[in-house]
Amino acid sequence: MPGxxxxxxxxxxxxxxxxxxxxxxxxxxxxxxxxxxxxxxxGITPDDAAARIRCSTAKISRMETGHSPCKERDAVDLxxxxxxxxxxxxxxxxxxxxxxxxxxxxRSYADVLPDWFEPLVGLEEAxxxxxxxxxxxxxxxxxxxxxxxAVVRSGHAIEPEETTRRRVELRLxxxxxxxxxxxxxxxxxxxxxxxxxxxxxxxxxxEQLAHLLQMTELPNVIVQVAPFEVTAHTSPGNGxxxxxxxxxxxxxxxxxEHLTNATSVNKPESTDEYRWILDSLSAxxxxxxxxxxxxxxxxxxxx
Numbered sequence: 582m583p584g585x586x587x588x589x590x591x592x593x594x595x596x597x598x599x600x601x602x603x604x605x606x607x608x609x610x611x612x613x614x615x616x617x618x619x620x621x622x623x624g625i626t627p628d629d630a631a632a633r634i635r636c637s638t639a640k641i642s643r644m645e646t647g648h649s650p651c652k653e654r655d656a657v658d659l660x661x662x663x664x665x666x667x668x669x670x671x672x673x674x675x676x677x678x679x680x681x682x683x684x685x686x687x688r689s690y691a692d693v694l695p696d697w698f699e700p701l702v703g704l705e706e707a708x709x710x711x712x713x714x715x716x717x718x719x720x721x722x723x724x725x726x727x728x729x730x731a732v733v734r735s736g737h738a739i740e741p742e743e744t745t746r747r748r749v750e751l752r753l754x755x756x757x758x759x760x761x762x763x764x765x766x767x768x769x770x771x772x773x774x775x776x777x778x779x780x781x782x783x784x785x786x787x788e789q790l791a792h793l794l795q796m797t798e799l800p801n802v803i804v805q806v807a808p809f810e811v812t813a814h815t816s817p818g819n820g821x822x823x824x825x826x827x828x829x830x831x832x833x834x835x836x837x838e839h840l841t842n843a844t845s846v847n848k849p850e851s852t853d854e855y856r857w858i859l860d861s862l863s864a865x866x867x868x869x870x871x872x873x874x875x876x877x878x879x880x881x882x883x884x
Contacts, residue, residue: 606703608681610647610847611830612674617645619663633662650682690751693744697842701822704834705758708765709827712859715820716772716812718780719789721752722759723769723796723804728789729753731781759802768803770862772812776879787883794876797869806872811865817858 620630631638634655643649651659656678660671687694687702694702705711705722713720718732729749737745758764779786797804807815820838832847835855846852867875 604703604707605650605681605683605685606647606700607707607826607828607831608677609650610704611828612651612677612681613645613647614830614832615674616651616659619665620645620659623663625662630659630662634658651678652682653678686754687751690747690754693747693751695842700845701836701843702755704824704826705755705765707826707828707831708824710766710768710825712768712770712823712825712856713821714770714772714807714817714859714862715775716818717778717820718775719771719793720769722756722767723793723802724752724756725785725789725792726753727785728781731785735780759796759799764801766801766803768863769805770859770866771804771806773806773808773875774812776806776876779883783883787880790876790880790883794873794880797873797876803869804872804876805863805866805869806875807862807866811862815858815862815865817855821855821859823852823855823859 620627627638627641631641636655640649644651644655653675656675657671660674665671665674685703685706687699711722713722718724719728721729724732726749729752730745733745733748733752737748759767776790781789793804796802817837822836822838824834824836826833832849833852833856834845834847835852837844837846837855846855866872
């Protein structure tokens with residue numbers, strides 16, 4: 582896959598992407614990187630930038646890493662401080678800041694959306710490709726409603742039924758991106774153990790595997806089954822989601838799942854390692870066509 586294009590000069594903020602979804606989460610990352618570069622090239626310290634917009638240095642850091650939105654008024658003041666004098670470019674940058682500050686659809690599920698998981702949902706909306714390894718369950722983007730319910734209840738057994746319903750609803754809502762006209766390419770690596778684990782019982786697994794086979798018929802969905810003899814030597818132990826974007830200035834992002842949270846990395850020296858793991862697993866696993874046969878065999882075990 583082609584590498585990401587470099588950011589434009591700090592004195593001329595990059596224009597809006599010509600195509601592709603403008604996820605507020607993704608835009609914040611792009612704008613934050615541009616703010617950091619403009620500040621650095623202007624020779625301005627984080628303390629000076631913070632003083633200019635009357636905030637803490639920690640807030641400048643959160644804005645530059647995309648973890649906090651930048652207010653339009655603050656963007657105007659920072660552009661002036663950084664020497665951006667072109668009015669058209671400044672206006673365009675501030676407009677992007679406005680869009681980045683909007684609420685994504687997922688914010689309506691804030692009551693069941695953990696803070697550590699929200700960035701991943703937002704970045705999925707802007708991704709050109711999503712690669713994922715899962716060693717415990719079918720990935721959320723390919724789960725049926727009943728399978729998702731069983732997975733959610735396994736981790737939240739005593740929560741109210743309405744909360745579980747909301748979690749499942751959010752998971753199904755995320756899946757809509759796979760059917761967009763500009764849908765991302767989804768490449769899934771499933772540990773063979775996932776197929777052997779009867780999550781939700783035989784009926785739920787039967788319907789889930791049938792759905793998984795149906796989804797592999799989509800041109801943008803690839804599924805490979807990683808056999809035990811492969812994952813015994815190469816498995817990372819935790820789930821990995823690796824996102825790549827068509828949006829200029831947005832680096833690859835790798836999410837590594839843990840029991841109750843996730844870690845995200847976007848520095849090349851870190852993402853390269855996770856991409857290598859996924860490449861290695863893929864190269865050692867049966868092809869997508871062969872994996873469909875393995876999925877069919879697993880389905881017959883539950884019928």
